[in-house]
Amino acid sequence: MRVALFLTCVNDTLYPDTGRAVVNLLTRLGVDIDFPMGQTCCGQAHYNTGYRHEAEPLARKFSDVFGEYDAIVTPSGSCGAMVRELYPRMGERARAEGRGDGLAAALAPVVPKTYELTEFLVDVLGVTDVGAYYPHTVTYHPTCHGLRSLGLGDRPYQLLMAVKGLDLKELPGAQECCGFGGTFAVKNSDVSAAMGEDKVRNAGSTGADVLCAADNSCLMHLGGTMSRLHTAMRPVHIAEILASTEEEPLS
Amino acid sequence: MSGTFVGMPAFPKAAHEAVGNTTLRANLRHATHTIRDKRAKAVAELDDWALLREAGKQIKDHTLRHLDTYLVQLEETVTAAGGTVHWAADADEANRIVTHLVKETGECEVVKVKSMATQEIGLNEALEEAGIAAYETDLAELIVQLGHDRPSHILVPAIHRNRGEIRDIFTKEMGEWGRPAPEGLTDTPAELAEAARLHLREKFLRAKVGISGANFMVAETGTLVVVESEGNGRMCLTLPETLISVVGIEKIIPTWRDLEVFLQTLPRSSTAERMNPYTSMWTGTTDTDGPRAFHLVLIDNGRTDTLADEVGRQALRCIRCSACLNVCPVYERAGGHAYGSVYPGPIGAILSPQLRGTASEIDASLPYASSLCGACYEVCPVAIDIPEVLVHLRERVVQGGPATRQGNRVVLKPAKGHAAERAAMRAAGWAFVHPGALRAGQRMASRTRRFHPRTLPGPGRAWSATRDLPQVPAEPFRDWWQRTHGKKESGK
Amino acid sequence: MSSRDIILGRVRRALGEAPRGDAQTSYETAVDRQYRSEHGSRTTEETVDLLAENLADYRAIVHRCQDEEALPYLITRLLAARGPQYVLVPPGLPPEWMSAADPTRVHDRAVSTTHDLDKAGSVVTGCAVAVAETGTIVLDGSPDQGRRRITLIPDHHICVVRVPDQVVSSVPQALERLDPTRPLTWISGPSATSDIELDRVEGVHGPRTLEVVLVSGE
Numbered sequence: 001m002r003v004a005l006f007l008t009c010v011n012d013t014l015y016p017d018t019g020r021a022v023v024n025l026l027t028r029l030g031v032d033i034d035f036p037m038g039q040t041c042c043g044q045a046h047y048n049t050g051y052r053h054e055a056e057p058l059a060r061k062f063s064d065v066f067g068e069y070d071a072i073v074t075p076s077g078s079c080g081a082m083v084r085e086l087y088p089r090m091g092e093r094a095r096a097e098g099r100g101d102g103l104a105a106a107l108a109p110v111v112p113k114t115y116e117l118t119e120f121l122v123d124v125l126g127v128t129d130v131g132a133y134y135p136h137t138v139t140y141h142p143t144c145h146g147l148r149s150l151g152l153g154d155r156p157y158q159l160l161m162a163v164k165g166l167d168l169k170e171l172p173g174a175q176e177c178c179g180f181g182g183t184f185a186v187k188n189s190d191v192s193a194a195m196g197e198d199k200v201r202n203a204g205s206t207g208a209d210v211l212c213a214a215d216n217s218c219l220m221h222l223g224g225t226m227s228r229l230h231t232a233m234r235p236v237h238i239a240e241i242l243a244s245t246e247e248e249p250l251s
Numbered sequence: 252m253s254g255t256f257v258g259m260p261a262f263p264k265a266a267h268e269a270v271g272n273t274t275l276r277a278n279l280r281h282a283t284h285t286i287r288d289k290r291a292k293a294v295a296e297l298d299d300w301a302l303l304r305e306a307g308k309q310i311k312d313h314t315l316r317h318l319d320t321y322l323v324q325l326e327e328t329v330t331a332a333g334g335t336v337h338w339a340a341d342a343d344e345a346n347r348i349v350t351h352l353v354k355e356t357g358e359c360e361v362v363k364v365k366s367m368a369t370q371e372i373g374l375n376e377a378l379e380e381a382g383i384a385a386y387e388t389d390l391a392e393l394i395v396q397l398g399h400d401r402p403s404h405i406l407v408p409a410i411h412r413n414r415g416e417i418r419d420i421f422t423k424e425m426g427e428w429g430r431p432a433p434e435g436l437t438d439t440p441a442e443l444a445e446a447a448r449l450h451l452r453e454k455f456l457r458a459k460v461g462i463s464g465a466n467f468m469v470a471e472t473g474t475l476v477v478v479e480s481e482g483n484g485r486m487c488l489t490l491p492e493t494l495i496s497v498v499g500i501e502k503i504i505p506t507w508r509d510l511e512v513f514l515q516t517l518p519r520s521s522t523a524e525r526m527n528p529y530t531s532m533w534t535g536t537t538d539t540d541g542p543r544a545f546h547l548v549l550i551d552n553g554r555t556d557t558l559a560d561e562v563g564r565q566a567l568r569c570i571r572c573s574a575c576l577n578v579c580p581v582y583e584r585a586g587g588h589a590y591g592s593v594y595p596g597p598i599g600a601i602l603s604p605q606l607r608g609t610a611s612e613i614d615a616s617l618p619y620a621s622s623l624c625g626a627c628y629e630v631c632p633v634a635i636d637i638p639e640v641l642v643h644l645r646e647r648v649v650q651g652g653p654a655t656r657q658g659n660r661v662v663l664k665p666a667k668g669h670a671a672e673r674a675a676m677r678a679a680g681w682a683f684v685h686p687g688a689l690r691a692g693q694r695m696a697s698r699t700r701r702f703h704p705r706t707l708p709g710p711g712r713a714w715s716a717t718r719d720l721p722q723v724p725a726e727p728f729r730d731w732w733q734r735t736h737g738k739k740e741s742g743k
Numbered sequence: 744m745s746s747r748d749i750i751l752g753r754v755r756r757a758l759g760e761a762p763r764g765d766a767q768t769s770y771e772t773a774v775d776r777q778y779r780s781e782h783g784s785r786t787t788e789e790t791v792d793l794l795a796e797n798l799a800d801y802r803a804i805v806h807r808c809q810d811e812e813a814l815p816y817l818i819t820r821l822l823a824a825r826g827p828q829y830v831l832v833p834p835g836l837p838p839e840w841m842s843a844a845d846p847t848r849v850h851d852r853a854v855s856t857t858h859d860l861d862k863a864g865s866v867v868t869g870c871a872v873a874v875a876e877t878g879t880i881v882l883d884g885s886p887d888q889g890r891r892r893i894t895l896i897p898d899h900h901i902c903v904v905r906v907p908d909q910v911v912s913s914v915p916q917a918l919e920r921l922d923p924t925r926p927l928t929w930i931s932g933p934s935a936t937s938d939i940e941l942d943r944v945e946g947v948h949g950p951r952t953l954e955v956v957l958v959s960g961e
Binding site for chain 1: 262263266267270271276561562580581584585618619620621622623624625626628629639642644645646647648649650672673676677679680682683684686689693696710711713714716717718719720721723724726727728729731732733736
């Protein structure tokens, strides 16, 4: 099976550790993973801000770069949802605008092959115990697109519960949005910040020292809020926890 | 729509005030969280909820697809049952019709059942101008009316008020409108409800004209349905001699049987009850029971424009349950007033810019009043994909394009104030189809990382005012990959 | 051009040129009605129990009466406990139901004003159907139920439900039994409001006390 890592532009630029963690984790599990250098951005920010037409070339590019792989794995719920949920919709809209089936046909191949990391682990590889070791108290925030668009369900919890040494604490109000929301964080910064502060407060109430999620964009917002509020808690992507072992602990 | 909200500032500005108001935040948090949990429980009792939701969606979609047929059928059945049907293309026309009907009775006061449609058209203000006093009889509407306030929630328009504030409003204002509040009124909800009962009773017993909306209109039978809790609806629908119902054209359902879906999904979604205390159903007029004259005023007021939009028309499925408001994290913090419309919350953010157009500052900002978290879509009992419509309307705001206004096809220009963003999006789009450019940018960011400020100037301040920026890593992932795995042929 | 024509024209233009077919024909296949006609399977007796449970859950006071002979005594007792001077009765209420009652009966007449009716403290009626799953009684204006206003103005409503005949499990089953041409009132507990902090308070404008008598037997 030819597996491609779709890291996302945010992770590539700002969170290379997450990318290295996915590579280490999947390599440890026997997956031969490739990082196609032509990859850039899925177009989510454009699409969600109202620039659907500007997102179309990015989607085509995505399909072009990843189309030949058997599986496309991404450590981002929202970018995964962009491909799986919104690429088909972009195709439909183009058709409704009288632009034919071209876009839909171009995007169709990548849609069913794109997996969010925890889905790939649990559904494709069939593992929940990935042999990780992470001796910390952790609370998990199920990000909105992972939760509601992709329906990740309890997959991330199964994976975390199997991690040796990890003490998982239930997050109050877990299903509530953290307030990131892409350009929402800037366009409606007051409400976004208020949501972020409430999420950080809820996470703090668990006594955990790590707030884990499967999406770094949400963690960037929450981490920035934590640091501004001087909380002791730190944000960690689930891939980094799952990649951590007794031999090579997460630094 | 109503002129009440003209000149509202854009959503972010209005929300800024609300976010800083700790009383309001606490009131909203308490109320929305209470109802949220109860709704989840009430819905979980029905193991066929998903099927009911899908059926509700299908009934509404089918009706919208044949709306002309069903409107004509409804007109026939209501007329045959003794009612009179009027058609109003916009708010002004609806107000003129209702004012005329009230004047014909010779009365100068009316009692009103809570109705979104009459709020939308600003009927109370129109009646007042004509010298007719309109008394709101729903408890929350009464609180809003006595408090010279605006509604902030579809189901509970006074949700922004706590019990202490309500006590103060009753004590101060009830005497101005009729029977004063009892001496020594406390802030217990039961006593406040009792005060409203006493205050309104004399109005109900002498009322000659009632005005209502309707939750459903059954085309097949001509039956109108009003779902309520307090009994004020029953009072207004049965005691007066004349009943005038003002209803949006999208409230039609084809058959009597279709009620079996909505009478299960609406109460559980709105008040989180198995069934609301009172549901009234009437078909035209009945000898000796209830009003002798019944007028139905069907209003368009932007609905057909909404219908013309293939993506946006799903907003017309809405049954006004307000479940989307109650789960919305943005509504919870910004409050209902920030939406500048009688329709607040997620549904308001897709309804107002469609009914009113996106020309005003507030309407152009509403599609952005969401983090697209999808909680609204998840609870919607008619499966309106609110995030989908929000994004669609964002596109209309920033890119313009075809739309329908007052029945005419128009091509909208992109809204002002998005030029810089548009340019940035285009530039980013270009960089993202040229990985070399992206890589150059990443490297530049990495090399200069020691000089990055903790806070940003200009529009970036909106981020850095409350959040620190992430530190830019020493090298982007792709450089690490190139160094460590570069020998391997890496795709394209 | 009338507003009627304007609106219908706008609707037709909004829906576009594509053929839509006939509304009635497409209605047959438009809706997937796989949802349940009732939730769970119960014996008749269990359905009546569920009705009683759900009525009580929304603060209706439920009484069981095993035998119709005993009904007049139960009604008398309930009225006596309440002590109204006048009791409203619909024209077709079985006379034997009130045969043991003391208070002055006020018969609702077409000329009765709302203020006349306001003097009555209680009202006694039958019902058209009761819905177990939701704890609802439905009145349809039949002679034993009377005009809608008589069950609205008094503060105390005693409603007699014949079980199991008048009880259905679910909302879909209730709609099947009802005649849409009659004025219908669905009642689930006494009037209530959640308008203050979304906290439910029973008793606003309609009867603040609802007593439901489930009478069984021939």
